[in-house]
Amino acid sequence: MDKKYTIKDIAKMAGVSKGTVDRVLHNRGKVSPTALEKINEVLNVINYEPNLIARNLKNTKIYRIAVLLPDPETDPYWLPCVNGIRDAVNEFKAYNINIQTHFFNPESTKSFLESNTIILEDQPDAVLLAPLFHKETLEIVKEYNEANIVVNTFNNQIESEITKGFVGQDLHKSGRVAASLMNLILTDGQIAIIHIDESVKNAVHMQEKEKGFRNYFDEKNNNAFSLTTLKLKQHNVETKFAVFLEQNPNLKGIFITTSKAYQIASLLSPLKDRKIALIGYDLVENNVNFLNEGLVHFLIHQNQKRQVYLGISTLVEHFLFRKDIPETILLPIDIINAENASFYIA
Amino acid sequence: MDKKYTIKDIAKMAGVSKGTVDRVLHNRGKVSPTALEKINEVLNVINYEPNLIARNLKNTKIYRIAVLLPDPETDPYWLPCVNGIRDAVNEFKAYNINIQTHFFNPESTKSFLESNTIILEDQPDAVLLAPLFHKETLEIVKEYNEANIVVNTFNNQIESEITKGFVGQDLHKSGRVAASLMNLILTDGQIAIIHIDESVKNAVHMQEKEKGFRNYFDEKNNNAFSLTTLKLKQHNVETKFAVFLEQNPNLKGIFITTSKAYQIASLLSPLKDRKIALIGYDLVENNVNFLNEGLVHFLIHQNQKRQVYLGISTLVEHFLFRKDIPETILLPIDIINAENASFYIA
DNA sequence: AATAAAAATGTGCTCGAACACATAAATATT
DNA sequence: AATATTTATGTGTTCGAGCACATTTTTATT
Known part of the structure; x- marks a missing residue:
């Protein structure tokens, strides 16, 4: 019923070669109307889902993700984020994912801008940042967009269409x-x-x-x-x-x-x-x-740990599985007292 | 620094063929003490982590997981579990994972036993169950163990060494x-x-x-x-x-x-x-x-949805990535009032 | 009609692990 | 010493997508 079809299967069914199927699936190269129709007919009948494992095996590109947040040494609020990053690194180490953490001084816009410049120069594929400073964020996000670096944010919601994704709380x-x-x-x-x-x-x-x-x-x-x-x-x-x-x-x-x-x-x-x-x-x-x-x-x-983890994993899934980055992910507002606290401490 | 080594790399470094390296890694077949030592020397220096993507690509085995829980029609408490299963199915559909859901009547031990018999006959690789009935669970878990079917449980903790895994609350x-x-x-x-x-x-x-x-x-x-x-x-x-x-x-x-x-x-x-x-x-x-x-x-x-999701995903990771199934996963005890309820409803 | 150019299609290799199978080297047996 | 047998090692293929390149077919040009 939900048999997994491969490109080779489709090729056989449509009576063409896998190269042609590949061209149709990615609409690259030229394909005759006849072949196109034959392949589309097959595609309409079956439900083709490319094998993501195979795709990512061949894909030798290493996706680089930079995470920018305030230094936990200055404000321990950010400490759990480090664990969230660690979890994400572990989870995705099997894939071609490279995650780099950057800290800035939360009391200095200058430090924030400097860190962003460093990241920009490093040219990662995506950046996840805690946009503490509103005006400065708008500036640098514009630069990221120009450099074709995907931006995701967490913790602080920026009211602007310039950023696509946000993970945080209401x-x-x-x-x-x-x-x-x-x-x-x-x-x-x-x-x-x-x-x-x-x-x-x-x-x-x-x-x-x-x-x-x-x-x-x-x-x-x-x-x-x-x-x-x-x-x-x-x-x-x-x-x-x-x-x-x-x-x-x-x-x-x-x-x-x-x-x-x-x-x-x-x-x-x-x-x-x-x-x-x-x-x-x-x-x-x-x-x-x-x-x-x-x-x-x-x-x-506020579950900063999970904020960062989700911020990273949506980016990873974007690259690996071509999923869209959700516009806003709002985490639950957890009520903690002395009795249930231990379960939430990372 | 954290370069990814392949079997081929190790073979070259140790001056042997990849076949020999493979035999050492899986300790199968016979390897001369000389070769073993050379390879171990290399393995001690580098940190080899097999590429799980490649491994699972070749692996054509389809892992079948059965989930058994009370019928949500009889008790709506179990309704969110269905969504948890849906999430897991979506997440793992890229891999060779097949998840089958079974319901039983929570008011009937007979129904519970019957469902388990059906699952046993179906011979899945693993089963995740809500063990509502203590005595009956011990019986059927024994049968699962004999049939080499991995068992994981959720919601109800069974005090017995017969089951390995549990996901639930304290x-x-x-x-x-x-x-x-x-x-x-x-x-x-x-x-x-x-x-x-x-x-x-x-x-x-x-x-x-x-x-x-x-x-x-x-x-x-x-x-x-x-x-x-x-x-x-x-x-x-x-x-x-x-x-x-x-x-x-x-x-x-x-x-x-x-x-x-x-x-x-x-x-x-x-x-x-x-x-x-x-x-x-x-x-x-x-x-x-x-x-x-x-x-x-x-x-x-009690976050039943997440219980099921975690129950399944630990099984999947057990098969796919050979991770151990955690003995007990205790989920946080979420406090809900009228103000934060909406965030927890699946 | 013959050749050139363009378009369409097919073939073959790669990624890394896993395993079957083939070959080579080391012992054992006559 | 020659052959049989065990043991060790190497080679080659597979999984599925993706893409470079080779080949074939079609269309254009003289």
């Missing part, structure tokens, strides 16, 4: 998820939305989460809650947050839009008298520790 | 996860653990969940809660549960250990005055509807 909805959990823990009181970040680079990221978070409470139309936004930088968290805490004695919950929940948790740790619900992002080690201690109630898992 | 921990969520919603009162099932087939399954659930509260040592267990069958849910509700006016939460939370939810739906927290299992349509209505607070996702 940030707005993840904010809503956080809100729904907060709404479950608390019945009333003040909730702070805290952005902790060095630069404006994550601005869009954090804003989307905040919007989603607020949107949930707006819909509920529950005026038992009041929401406040607080923007902090890593170096001033301690001082500024202490002041904020003092000035807001009714504070009951905190939603931290970056992976820095542990910074807040460590400040709340000594204040045993204040019971504040904490919800943050990402299973970085410090966060998980506070999760287990009970100071952080929930973490939302 | 049920005890999933009970704990449910408890931790319940503990978040409620501060005190009575909690019911309800088992809804036709037969004893799921007994172990449900018990493990209950144990985990109770274990969490035991550890907390919080005597604000009291836990009760209630066993129901699908046809008597309505009558028995109504009685139970009346007799337990202080009931604040219900943990349903099967995918039948919707049955309880539909009975609670008209009782607007009683606010009861509901936590259940599985994203079957009815459950999700009540989740969205707010009657079910959380569902724990």
